[in-house]
Amino acid sequence: MAIACALALATVGAAAQPLAPPPTELNDLRLVRDFFPGTTYRSSVPTVQSLLGFPAAAHAATAAEIEKCLKAWAAAAPDRTRLVEYARTYEQRPLYYMIVTAPTNLARLDAIQAGLDKLGDPRTTTAAEADELIATLPAVGWLGYTIHGDETEGSDAALVVLYHLIAAEDAAVRQLLEEVVVIVDPLMNPDGRDRFVKMIAEHRGAHPNVDDQSLVHDGYWPYGRGNHYLFDLNRDSLWCAHPETRGRIRAMTRWHPQLVVDAHGMGSQETHLFSPPREPINPNIPAGRARWAEVFARDQAQAFDRHQLLYYTGEWHEEWYPGYTDGWASYRGAIGILYEQARVAEDGVRRPEGRILSYSESVQHHVVGSLANLATLKNHGRDLRRNLYETRRAALAADGPYARRTFAVAPTPNRSRLKDFAALLEIQGIELFVATTNLAVPQATDQLGRAYTNLTLAAGTLLIPNRQPLGHLLAAMLEFDPRFSPAVLADERTELLRKGRSRVYDVTAWNLTMMYGLEAHTLSGALPEAVRPYAAPPADPRGVLREPTVTTAYVIDGADDLSVTAAARLMERGLQVCVAEKPFRFEETDFARGSVLVTALDNRHFAGDLRQTVRHTVEELGLSGIAIGAGLGAGDLPDLGGSHFQRLERPRIGVFGREGVSSTDFGAIWYVLDQYLGIRHAHLDNSGRLDLDRYNVLVVPEGRGASLAANLKDWVKAGGTLVAIGSSANAFTTEKALFSRVRPLPEVLGRLADYELAIFREWLGHTKAVPPAETVWTHKAMPNVVYPWQAVDGPHPDEKELKKRDAWQNLFMPQGALLASRVDTNHWLTVGCGELLPTLVSRQPVLMAAEGVDAPIRYGYLTPTFVVTNAAGSPSAPPPRPNPAVPLTKRSRTRRTRKNLHASAGAPCPRVPNCTCA
Ligand SMILES: [Zn+2]
Secondary structure (H helix, E strand, O other): OHHHHHHHHHHHHHHOOOOOOOOHHHHHOOOOOOOOOOOOEOOOOOOHHHHHOOOOOOOOOOHHHHHHHHHHHHHHOOOOEEEEEEEEOOOOOEEEEEEEOOHHHHOOHHHHHHHHHHHHOHHHOOHHHHHHHHHHOOEEEEEEEOOOOOOOHHHHHHHHHHHHHHHEOOHHHHHHHHHEEEEEEOOOOHHHHHHHHHHHHHHOOOOOOOOOOOHHHHOOOOOOOOOOOOOOHHHOOOOOOOHHHHHHHHHHHHHOOOEEEEEEEEOOOOOEEEOOOEEEEOOOOOHHHHHHHHHHHHHHHHHHHHOOOOOEOOOOOEEOOOOOHHHHHHHOOOEEEEEEEEOOOOOEEEOOOOOEEEHHHHHHHHHHHHHHHHHHHHHOHHHHHHHHHHHHHHHHOOOOOOOOOEEEEOOOOOHHHHHHHHHHHHHHOOOOEEEOOOEEEEEEEEOOOOEEEEEEEOOOOEEEEOOOOOHHHHHHHHOOOOOOOHHHHHHHHHHHHHHOOOOOOOOOOOOHHHHOOOOEEEEOOOOOOOEEEOOOOOOOOOEEEOOOOOOOEEEEOOOOOHHHHHHHHHHHOOOOOEEEOOOEEEOOEEEOOOOEEEEOOOOOOOOOOHHHHHHHHHHHHOOEEEEEOOOOOOOOOOOOOOOOEEEOOOOOEEEEOOOOOOHHHHHHHHHHHHHHHOOOEEEEOOOOOOOHHHOOEEEEOOOOHHHHHHHHHHHHHOOOEEEEOOOHHHHHHOHHHOOOOOEEHHHHHHHHHHHHHHHHHHHHHHHOOOOOHHHHOOOOOOOOOOOHHHHHOOOOOOHHHHHHHHHHHHHOOOOOEEEEEEEOOOOHHHOOOOOEEEEEEOOOOOEEOOOOOOOOEEEEOOOOOOOOEOOOOOEOOOOOOOOOOEEEEOOOOOOOOOOOHHHHOOOOOOOOOOOOOO
16 A cells, blocks of 8 residues: 555656656657648638647647638638538538639539539530530549548648648649639548547557557547448448438539549558559449559659659559449549558657658648649649540440440339439439339349340339449449459469468449349340339328228338338337238238237327327338228238237347447447437447346347357346357357357368258248149058158268368358348248348358258258159159359459359259259
8 A cells, every 4th residue: 555655646746747858769750741841821821720729730630620720711711712511420520522723613613513514414415515615614623531530641631732722822723723623521531530539639648659559549449440330431432321421422423523532541551552453443444544543643653752752553452342432433434543641640650661650741641642633633634524524425325335234123012122222323323214114125134143035024113224424333333243354363363372362352242232132133225215214202191091990000011121110119119019920911901021010909008199109100211000990811811819910029239349349340230220220229348247137139249259158148048139240150159159059160061961951851841842642642651751861961071071172162252242042931030031132241150050940041042943752752853952052243252263143053063963953
């Protein structure tokens, strides 16, 4: 005790002394505060120093500080600027873009936008008009910074660039602004940035810390990369899931920028990377991009050389996935350019060569790149406007690659799902149509790659012609299977074989109709004639329909995904809710499996107004609730009092988070519970002090399972529902864990026949084939019975061999493939799913369900062709098997060969004679 007190006193005493000077090495910190030496600035424009109390790029400014600068500059320099708020984050921070250009351009911004609209749609523009617009419009460059909140340098670079462009007196800047409309989006992820800036502040010491492993540079879970829900906004351009992205995409769509910069940070021990990317490059990237990226890169490299800065292009920078900000812009006819700068969060970091890279020097790289790119845009403005026009023209060409292709999405009673899908395409600027009658189309391909001739599409089918101004982007979003060139494929295989790693940087499978779970076809032809432009259906105004004299129950049709949301919200509002496990029909109305029921009897003690609560809930979701008076189901269909309407228990959900958990997986679960379902739930840390009895559902996101398995066993035995995601599922499925009879594949390689038998029984059930009736009613013992395991007990390679094969195949598996999966449509977990479900699979474990274990979804799908049993009641030939997990699309090859379904269809099954699996 005495020692502790003495130490405490000593500490207090020390704090009162002036700080010791920093170690000499830190005197070497190079502050690049004067980014443009010799420039004269207008005194009417306040500096960052005068506004914030520190020089630009001395350290990371907060979102509020950046906003303060933007507003001050907008007020001080109306002759050069317009400030536009384009969205608000979940945490209510505004997102802005600032237009900086010459007064002559500011005076005609509407006309510039209208001109770019015409240039962007060559169908509306004669060649002469296009020439005129190309000659007279200014260029538009969009500079975006810090979409990953912990890559802070970008936003501080944006302040430097903005101040320079707004305040500089020199002729070069004036000339630039005459010819270019510069749009600066200084902070694309304010919530993430402020979260990270707070982490920096928490770990800031009295002296600079140059160790890049320190929390002051790295932060801690959940870091600053994602937005409020921890989503990676630099993957969201394709999906527009978040307000930050939706606002930006809408704004960029209006401005048709010819240059789009996306400035990031990367590992602190790196240098600086900028575009162009290396292969694989998505084949839908417009042709002009590669040529122009070279031009921009040459100028950018010269600018870096002048400042003696190091940089590289290519290496790991590829452009396969189309959802990156810069890549997305390139499909639209812009030259998208990525910057990646060695990250420094504060002060500086020590580099491998011994020197210290300061924060301002890190910022400087983005500044030099931004100014170099703007200069290139100015110098080639006319050609880049023509490139935009020609890109759009190429997408519309009658003999182009997109001319004879139309995507068709089948109508569905799942109104909200189809509406969300259409709304996404509309945000992107894609044109949609609807079939006004049934349409016969000569050739089509479905999502499994099966070809059809003379397919009839129902009236109401959504039709999306690929031949439209944004055809490149549309193809990248919807087409089945873009392919690497043979040379890239060979390189990738070599890399995998020699180094055991892929050259592909990111996910290799995406497809919008599949990800939305919508049935779609690709038609080999132009847009049919019997169509009208799509218009979003009005919000369902129905509320509560029908008012019988006595209301027994309210029913919300399960055909719409939002019925699940309705169930969740009704329970949150204190109602008892049932869900139908089968389709049913009450009072002449059909309802889908999964429909939600609120009965008067169950809720007789509800303190509020039952009808009003149901009405309010369905109306806020755009659904309808049907009031029914009679609970007698039609024919054999369920009656209201029977066992097919299961009362739901109100979920009391805990989601495990923090260190060890994938923040993006945690964020996605959080988003669904919070934004989509509207269920209150707790975020938990596994500190060992939790009272788990408060929860009846616990969710373990990707990554954390192993540390939790022991703690949760008793809780599960007591009836808790455990949801384990991805790799976390491994911890609960091993033999040792004793949680379940489900096993990870590697654990059962020596016992595959048992699992095959389970699949075989499912398959026999699926075929609904019974022996001929006369053999059933013979009243005699059947001597020739063939037992199912005889069909599956063939010779299997031994476990050692299977492990070797598994490891070899794993080497070539892509990081992200869409697999065809078959759904048990009788299982409650699969409400809302059809028989076939595309599932996005990456590095998750493959789980094996033995006999007697429910497997709501299995990889692979069943063909309708099967062999009936012979007179003795046994299969006449070994039956076809379920197709093993069949890749639906884009098995690119991050770690694995690229082989699509088309290639495997019709190939004989190697193990089963006469097999027709495809
Ligand atoms: Zn980044």
